[in-house]
Amino acid sequence: MKDKQNRINRRNFLRTVGAAGLAPVAASLASAEEKVAPSSSIAAARPQKPKTPPIPLRRLGRSKVKVSSLCLGGNSNLIESQIILRKALESGVTYWDTGHNYAGGNSELGIGRFLTKNPEARKKLFIATKASYAKNVKETEERLQLSLKRLNTNYIDLYFGVHFMSEPEQLTDELRKWAIEAKKRKLIHLFAFSTHKNMARLLAHAAKLDWIDAIMTVYNFRLRQEPKMQAAVEACHKAGIALIAMKCQAAGPSAKWAKQDVEIETEADKKLVGYFEKKGFTQGQAKIKVVLQDKRFSSVCVGMDNMSLLNANIAAVKDKTKLSRADMQVFSEYARATCSGYCAGCADICDAALPEAPYVSDIMRYLMYYKSYGQHDEARRLFAKIPADVRNRLSNTDYTLAETRCPQHLPIRELVSEAIDKLA
Numbered sequence: 001m002k003d004k005q006n007r008i009n010r011r012n013f014l015r016t017v018g019a020a021g022l023a024p025v026a027a028s029l030a031s032a033e034e035k036v037a038p039s040s041s042i043a044a045a046r047p048q049k050p051k052t053p054p055i056p057l058r059r060l061g062r063s064k065v066k067v068s069s070l071c072l073g074g075n076s077n078l079i080e081s082q083i084i085l086r087k088a089l090e091s092g093v094t095y096w097d098t099g100h101n102y103a104g105g106n107s108e109l110g111i112g113r114f115l116t117k118n119p120e121a122r123k124k125l126f127i128a129t130k131a132s133y134a135k136n137v138k139e140t141e142e143r144l145q146l147s148l149k150r151l152n153t154n155y156i157d158l159y160f161g162v163h164f165m166s167e168p169e170q171l172t173d174e175l176r177k178w179a180i181e182a183k184k185r186k187l188i189h190l191f192a193f194s195t196h197k198n199m200a201r202l203l204a205h206a207a208k209l210d211w212i213d214a215i216m217t218v219y220n221f222r223l224r225q226e227p228k229m230q231a232a233v234e235a236c237h238k239a240g241i242a243l244i245a246m247k248c249q250a251a252g253p254s255a256k257w258a259k260q261d262v263e264i265e266t267e268a269d270k271k272l273v274g275y276f277e278k279k280g281f282t283q284g285q286a287k288i289k290v291v292l293q294d295k296r297f298s299s300v301c302v303g304m305d306n307m308s309l310l311n312a313n314i315a316a317v318k319d320k321t322k323l324s325r326a327d328m329q330v331f332s333e334y335a336r337a338t339c340s341g342y343c344a345g346c347a348d349i350c351d352a353a354l355p356e357a358p359y360v361s362d363i364m365r366y367l368m369y370y371k372s373y374g375q376h377d378e379a380r381r382l383f384a385k386i387p388a389d390v391r392n393r394l395s396n397t398d399y400t401l402a403e404t405r406c407p408q409h410l411p412i413r414e415l416v417s418e419a420i421d422k423l424a
């Protein structure tokens with residue numbers, strides 16, 4: 001009886017902040033925000049103590065630092081999202097992730113504006129940013145200096161010296177020395193890299209290095225099934241390297257919209273949504289829970305550009321219910337049924353089959369940004385960075401071998417053609 005009551009309470013809790021009940025929650029938060037007198041102080045804006053448990057904290061690898069297990073992904077114009085930043089801080093989502101290139105600099109500038117108005121917030125926050133597209137340490141240093149300025153801070157808690165790492169050679173000895181120096185100058189506290197492709201190989205490589213503090217990697221209910229990824233995650237964990245998961249919703253180049261409010265397109269989608277709805281979760285909340293159930297991950301970084309999403313994700317990480325073996329099985333079946341809509345980032349495979357056009361996994365990601373995230377300009381900007389000679393060859397390339405070898409059975413030709421239409 002007591003168990004049943006607990007289940008009902010949890011269901012109500014999640015439903016209150018989940019997809020079904022998000023609109024009223026967002027509205028009430030918005031009106032609460034409006035009622036607060038305009039103030040430059042966080043303390044003044046804090047209306048009352050939270051009634052729900054705090055966001056769980058997790059240790060960041062071998063460091064002594066603990067971070068919120070939900071990280072605010074900031075790849076959007078945060079100048080326009082000050083209310084999201086305030087709500088995140090008040091809710092205990094104190095790990096904020098941004099990047100030099102995010103929203104053309106407006107992500108860092110948005111956090112900087114928040115810190116200018118709320119200087120006392122800095123010590124409560126754990127801020128990460130990235131040296132996007134830096135080609136050498138000179139550019140890394142320049143990006144760091146600009147990030148410090150934009151963020152209006154004297155230090156970065158976690159600095160991603162390599163953003164979008166794709167090859168181990170990017171971790172040069174010169175960069176190692178720079179990282180050590182930047183720590184001595186107290187400009188950065190911890191050094192990291194982020195990766196979207198060849199993740200297992202890169203993680204396995206990093207596990208042998210003693211100067212990498214953390215890695216942000218794509219990780220989700222699909223990749224948790226990959227033996228090579230599992231081995232690499234374990235190696236990093238044993239080496240004390242902190243792991244931060246991103247892209248936990250596992251959106252692919254085929255999905256139209258794959259955030260929390262997923263557009264239900266297939267029978268498999270319907271089944272997944274229906275299954276978790278009965279348990280009181282949205283599918284998006286369940287996908288976050290899958291990742292956080294793996295204690296080797298310190299945090300899950302999720303883009304939350306509206307209050308509904310922020311509240312739903314906060315509810316998901318606060319909820320203590322463990323997903324069962326049967327729940328995991330449902331995810332495995334869903335992953336199998338929908339594999340051809342997801343690019344797993346195993347670029348070594350398609351690159352070997354396409355030496356003349358080794359950009360397929362990037363193109364799949366850009367198409368995902370365009371279709372799933374609605375980031376049209378960003379997707380086009382990234383596509384334009386592919387060398388012109390490769391872009392010109394894309395239409396006439398034979399993708400047969402790559403399609404044969406692709407473990408996800410992606411219709412590569414069709415998707416590249418769609419990318420050319422949308423992004424070129």
Ligand code: SF4
Nearest residue numbers: 343344346350361406
């Ligand atoms: S297209 Fe296929 S082989 Fe290439 S990275 Fe994506 S999943 Fe891997």
